[in-house]
Amino acid sequence: MTTASTGNRILGLACRSCGKLYPLQANNFCTEDFGPLEVSYDYEVIAKQLRKEDLQKRPWNMWRYRELLPLDGEPTVGLHVGGTPLVHARRLGAALGVKQLYVKNDAVNFPTLSFKDRVVAVALSKAKELGFTTVGCASTGNLANSVAANAASAGLETFILVPHDLEKAKLLGTSVYGSNLVKVKGTYDQVNRLCTQIAFKYGWGLVNINLRPFYAEGSKSMGYEIAEQLDWKLPKHVVCPMAGGSLIGKISKAFKELTSLGWVNNTPTKFYGAQASGCAPITTAVKQGKDSHKPVKTPNTIAKSLAIGDPADGYFAAKLITNSGGWAEDATDEEIIEGMQLLSQTEGIFAETAGGVTVAVARKLIEQKRLPVDEPIVICITGNGLKTQDVLEQMLESVPLIGPTLNEFDQVVTGPRETVRKPSTATV
Numbered sequence: 001m002t003t004a005s006t007g008n009r010i011l012g013l014a015c016r017s018c019g020k021l022y023p024l025q026a027n028n029f030c031t032e033d034f035g036p037l038e039v040s041y042d043y044e045v046i047a048k049q050l051r052k053e054d055l056q057k058r059p060w061n062m063w064r065y066r067e068l069l070p071l072d073g074e075p076t077v078g079l080h081v082g083g084t085p086l087v088h089a090r091r092l093g094a095a096l097g098v099k100q101l102y103v104k105n106d107a108v109n110f111p112t113l114s115f116k117d118r119v120v121a122v123a124l125s126k127a128k129e130l131g132f133t134t135v136g137c138a139s140t141g142n143l144a145n146s147v148a149a150n151a152a153s154a155g156l157e158t159f160i161l162v163p164h165d166l167e168k169a170k171l172l173g174t175s176v177y178g179s180n181l182v183k184v185k186g187t188y189d190q191v192n193r194l195c196t197q198i199a200f201k202y203g204w205g206l207v208n209i210n211l212r213p214f215y216a217e218g219s220k221s222m223g224y225e226i227a228e229q230l231d232w233k234l235p236k237h238v239v240c241p242m243a244g245g246s247l248i249g250k251i252s253k254a255f256k257e258l259t260s261l262g263w264v265n266n267t268p269t270k271f272y273g274a275q276a277s278g279c280a281p282i283t284t285a286v287k288q289g290k291d292s293h294k295p296v297k298t299p300n301t302i303a304k305s306l307a308i309g310d311p312a313d314g315y316f317a318a319k320l321i322t323n324s325g326g327w328a329e330d331a332t333d334e335e336i337i338e339g340m341q342l343l344s345q346t347e348g349i350f351a352e353t354a355g356g357v358t359v360a361v362a363r364k365l366i367e368q369k370r371l372p373v374d375e376p377i378v379i380c381i382t383g384n385g386l387k388t389q390d391v392l393e394q395m396l397e398s399v400p401l402i403g404p405t406l407n408e409f410d411q412v413v414t415g416p417r418e419t420v421r422k423p424s425t426a427t428v
């Protein structure tokens with residue numbers, strides 16, 4: 001299916017274990033050793049096709065880097081995805097004692113308010129190139145929302161499978177687009193295994209199963225944007241949430257690609273992984289100095305979007321973190337809520353529970369002196385708090401209720417603060 005338009009810039013799908021090359025088809029594992037497949041590029045060809053200066057003329061979205069993404073032709077799905085803000089988080093930085101703290105805010109990604117729009121834009125554009133008319137996914141929520149929305153706009157039929165206990169907002173934010181949403185009585189890992197069987201039996205394009213090599217490449221765009229927004233400098237430290245463990249590796253791949261194109265100086269970045277304590281297979285492996293993770297059978301955390309007990313890229317994520325000189329930590333449910341509140345109350349950014357995990361872990365790593373306070377740090381926010389409001393409901397208990405009189409309002413302003421505004425568990 002490789003056409004002249006790729007100009008041979010894509011070599012194929014390469015096995016991450018043995019290196020065997022496969023054609024660009026819907027296939028996610030090596031038939032020799034079941035190693036995962038990854039898109040492999042010829043950067044000398046890309047360097048001839050794309051110069052850094054060319055970007056100035058292009059719209060500020062993920063497709064400005066399209067030569068580094070695995071499509072044969074022009075993108076056809078998710079044309080407005082990406083281009084999210086990199087916020088210089090001065091108030092959060094001050095609260096944490098860090099001079100240069102940046103928040104990459106994919107909580108405002110278009111159209112479904114999470115970084116998953118990046119991976120889905122690539123996966124569904126590729127699905128159309130490969131001729132699929134029915135697509136789907138196994139999801140912990142954000143991916144479900146994104147596949148449903150982007151497929152609707154592309155006129156593709158969808159089957160989306162999720163664990164039955166997801167947040168209501170994520171279920172509704174999938175159904176509304178007219179997708180065939182199916183709740184499964186089981187964990188994400190069980191849903192994922194079922195989807196593998198479905199992809200084989202029905203021949204559909206499941207974005208994070210048989211289209212996974214293409215899908216995962218979309219995450220690189222977050223790394224390109226971070227580098228460009230820092231004026232083509234790589235950050236010294238990146239803190240990233242981990243579910244399947246793919247995003248952190250793809251940001252690293254993006255930085256390496258920009259280095260090999262000569263667009264940034266070869267300055268090493270340390271990577272730090274964040275998970276919830278109730279499902280922390282990768283952070284546990286890093287802390288114990290182990291190569292591979294031990295799967296968590298029954299995840300138990302309010303950060304449902306990160307609740308993947310047996311992460312597909314766990315091995316690679318743990319290796320990357322350790323080799324980069326970074327570290328990994330996890331956050332309890334209470335710390336997750338504190339992290340959400342801290343980010344909201346310092347920067348006005350309402351992130352979902354996964355964002356609370358990332359902020360809480362960044363705080364922990366700073367306290368442990370693993371993250372130096374005098375070097376630039378980027379933390380990656382991947383989803384929007386409007387989707388996981390349930391966990392904050394108790395905050396509403398301290399909202400004062402008054403009659404429509406100035407007198408009663410005066411009492412709110414001048415009255416004893418404790419009676420009108422109980423300090424939350426997470427006052428900054």
Ligand SMILES: [Zn+2]
Binds near residue numbers: 017030032
């Ligand atoms: Zn192989």
